[in-house]
Amino acid sequence: MIPTVELRRIIEASFNPMTCHCTINPGGNLTVEVTDPKTGQVDLLVVGIPTESLATVRDINDLLAQLREELKANQEWFQADFHGRNLLQRRHH
Template identity: 45%
Template sequence: MLSTLELRNIIESSFLPQRCQCTLAQDRSLTVRVYDRTSERLDMTVTGINAEQLTSSRAISNLIAGLRADLAHSHVKQARRVNDSL
């Protein structure tokens, strides 16, 4: 199993050049926060990720892919709201 520091580094660096912050709670659940690249506004927060299940590179890759998809989906929803208000 990866150390907490290694796991955090993998997840956080996968979102570069955006800033990503990954924290581990005492119950071994992760919280991932991704910030907008230009404004530093919080774009996405995901809590309750079970770190115990991230035991392989595939599991970590699947988590990152899912987080990226969620982030892209939230950007599409925000763009629609802006366009609808114009």
């Protein structure tokens, strides 16, 4: 198994230039929070990732791919929601 300090470093570095913080919770679960450094908006928050499932580099790469997909989907949703609100606000003014 990869040491948790190294696991955190790999995951956090994988989201540059975004800000990523990983926390190892009691019981061995991982929390990953990715934020936009310019706005401070949390674009991804995943809680309860079991660290015992991250035994190999391939396991970590698979997790990173899943997290990036979720991040992209969240960013697209936030962007669509933001633009949708702007359109609604303009119609009412």
